[in-house]
Amino acid sequence: MKGRIFHIVKKEFLQLKKDKKMLGMSIIAPILQLLLLGYAANIDTKNIPVVFCDMDNSRISRNYSETITNSGYFVKIKTINDINEIDSYINYGKASIGIIIPVNFGKNIISGKTVEIQGIIDGSDSNTATIGMNYITMITREYTQDFLIKKTEKLKKININTQKITPEIRIWYNPELKSRNFMVPGILGLLLMVTTLMLTSLAIVKEKEIGTLEQLIVSPIKPYELLLGKLIPFIIIGIIDIILVLSVASLWFKITIKGNEILLFFFSITFLISTLGIGLFVSTIASNQQQAMIVSMFFIMMPMMYMSGFIFPIENMPFSIQIITYVMPLRYYFNIVRGIFLKGIGFYELWFDFLMMLIIGSIIFTISILRFKKRIG
Amino acid sequence: MNDNIIEIYNLTKKFKTVTAVDNINLKVKKGEMLGIVGPDGAGKTTAIKLLCGITIPDNSTGRMLQYDFIKEKEKIKNHIGYLSQKFSLYTDLTVDENIEFFAEIHRVADYKTKRNELLQFTRLLDFRKRLAGKLSGGMKQKLALACTLIHTPDIIFLDEPTTGVDPVSRRDFWKILFDLLKKGITIILTTPYLDEAERCSRISMMHNGKFLIIDSFKNIKKQMKGFIFEVVTAQIRKTYKILSDISAIDEVQTFGDRVNILIQKKELIEKVKKALKSEKIKIISVNEISPSLENIFISLIKENLKKEKK
Structure with missing residues (x-):
């Protein structure tokens, strides 16, 4: 059993190595985006x-x-x-x-x-x-x-003591109120979503498009072997991306993680369950790579980006929109990333976000697997 | 045990409104080559996909090899190969890597010897480091075949294997197929080319999801009652019109510059000549010909359509 999964993973990396575009999308794009957004996504009002x-x-x-x-x-x-x-x-x-x-x-x-x-x-x-x-x-x-x-x-000619109340405001967690400190951790969420969700859906739809999926169905390969074989490479890429972003954030932007790195890593893996699940789901509804791209881009990632509190605070949204944000795993992940990064809080404060992410991720993943299995039959 | 390697009954597949494959029964002997012919949309591809287990049939029973066709589908998969219409390969992997991958997922332990054998067999040895996407159509097809053969299947299913391939590669490909037959592999293929079908040991003619006939070419020919005459005239369209109106003629088929007619008595041909002369059509030649697969096929389809109308 293990053998076949390994061979699919091997094949997947072999293809990835030769496909410069995919490789760029998965490794170089995150760094570039991080640098660009780290500098450009600046909503500080100065000068x-x-x-x-x-x-x-x-x-x-x-x-x-x-x-x-x-x-x-x-x-x-x-x-x-x-x-x-x-x-x-x-x-x-x-x-x-x-x-x-x-x-x-x-x-x-x-x-x-x-x-x-x-x-x-x-x-x-x-x-x-x-x-x-x-x-x-x-x-x-x-x-x-x-x-x-x-x-x-x-x-x-006297000194008067005017009674004035001067509030002495102390800002916690991001004392300089730098928007970069707020943005860069958020970018981790965005990047993980873009790379894993999009790449997964593309890689699976590609097999469908060129017809190799049929060849695999005729082979004695089992659906779960195929599924794991296709997903493992993107879990690995996701992990590489996490490490990349964390290193760039701390070494380049000097934003140190206040909380526990291991915990952040563990939560990030949980977040991957939902993005991989959505990617898989997209691959079951799209019949070619363009469709997969458009569906994941415009129907999933863009709304998630705007509605998960990356830029616009959720508290400011109308109530009906706020309800929708509860089903978005990215919303919880943003809380987690910013919480651990800037506030240094731990599992005790973040358990709800973790639980929600896990529940939503599991539901999406299960639905996608069922749909995928039905097609593979 | 009988010597049928495939025995399938009531193979049916309905899509929303159309019945793509309609209650087909099929028996195939080991080492046979069965050619499924039919016009586009007859249901050939669906039939092949049902037989391979890619598409799940609505209703069917039977056996393939020593396994139950429905219940032991997964076991069957170890012993069959499938070549899809598109020659599905990983275009971004090399010839070697493609074969290697398919060998690995079929758990072929020592694939290297087998791979060399297949590359030699398909004359692809010189191209083993080339990306599959950079191969010509004919070579792609041969590589795809090599990939379906890597696990030494007992039965291979080929879906229009020669469509879109140049004539030289086509001939090459058929040589390879005959070599496979000699090795005892059972081949089931679909083709839109009737000349290719004639080379199969048995032919099944498919139309609107049904097998109209399934037999050897020789026997199919025998089934044709009557005589076929080829009529060549100066005005072929007008000839077709005139002949269609004569009720004694069972069937008129045009083939570009000639008309083929089916009649039950040879004497009737004189009546035909007379009719044409009275319309002042210049007859170039009238000869009796042996029925081609095309003649038989068209007449079978017409019969079937008449039946369906009733």
Whole structure:
């Protein structure tokens, strides 16, 4: 029995070795994707380009705009005088935010009058817009407060202790709030899904397409031998990918795994059960490689990517969509990867995700095997 | 025990609306070569797939070798070989690797000697390191055959083995088949070519899922009642029309530049000549010919269609 499975695995690797595209897809693509996404998938908002329209041009107005740029979140593109010029800066995307400081800004502040500044924000990138707006509001509030304190002190020549509550926020698990720390572990999930799910379905459908599956059916080979023989190579590739991603994450991106590596590895294997199962399932419904590719890409992987919390938090989704996410194994795997990677939590906290992943994986796998067996007969 | 290596009864397979194979009974002796002929869509491929166990029959009983056709399907698989229409091979593996893989999954212990033998036999020795995908059509077919023979099967099933293969390779292939027959291997093949079928020890003619007849070419010929005349005229279309209207003629078949007619009495041919002359058609020649497989096949199909209509 063992012999036949071994020979199929051997044949599979022989084919993989010669098929440069498949090899690339399984080993090189993950590294490339990891590097690209590690750098490009950056949703941190820093260096927002700002254009100032300083109509006051006083010491105070200059000081105010410097305070904004010195915060580190903004970069001054230019200071202009004509209010109409702002349009072109925003339209051409040269600046995301335009700040208009009105005439008599400094004078009014000194005389204690309320001043209004206008901010024009490019809302087409809503993420940057909201974050930028919040920062500006915050900086402005602090600026006025400081100004007020200084002024009062000067007037009365005393030190006042203003009662202000300053929240001291401490961010856990990802103190620098780097999105890379959040993304890279997630990519492990994506890559494992892409390589194992797609490659499995392609490899099985290929046999169907060129007709060798029929030859195998006529041979005394048993369905389970064929199945294991086809799946084992992709389990091995999956394991190689896990090791690859973990090494690149820790050695290149310096994101160290806070939790237990062995546990992460063990959970990853559980996740493979579901991706291999889905891959097998796709191979039973597709009759050629293109179909397998399209089905796995658009009907399985894309929705999973968007709906498992890789980019968009599940908590923000409408309730009906949230329900769907419960059947997606990737959702649990993301929790596990991020949990172990960043929080360093263990089985005690993650048992539910593990259990769900195992249950869903087993169901998918069983259905797929039954379908596969029926076809092999 | 009788000497039938295959004895199958009531082989039937229905797909949604069509009955692809309709209640076929089949007995094949060891060392025989059975050719299944029929037009496209007759059910030849389905019949072969049912016999190999790729497709599961709706209803069937029988024996193949010493095993029960249904219950001991897995045991049968050790002793049969199948060559599909597409010569299914791993195109990204070499000739050697292909044979090696099929040997291994059949657990052929010492396949190397056998492989050399087969490569020599199929004249592929010089190409053993070449990728299967880079072989010509004829060579692919021979390699596929070598793969089906690696475990020394007793029966091989070939599904249109010569379709899409050049005439020289075709002749080569048939030489190989006859060598196999000499070794006592039983061969069942389908073919759309009637000339190929004539070389088989027995022929079964398939139409709409049924075997219309299954016998040796000699016996099939004997079954043909009447005489066949070949009529060549200057206006073949008009001739066909005129002859079709004469009720004494059982059948008229056109073959491009000539018309074949089936009549029960030789004297009737004079009536035919007269009829053509009265229509002022120039007769080039009229000869009695021995019925070809094509004649018999077409007349059998027509008969079958008439029966089905009733």
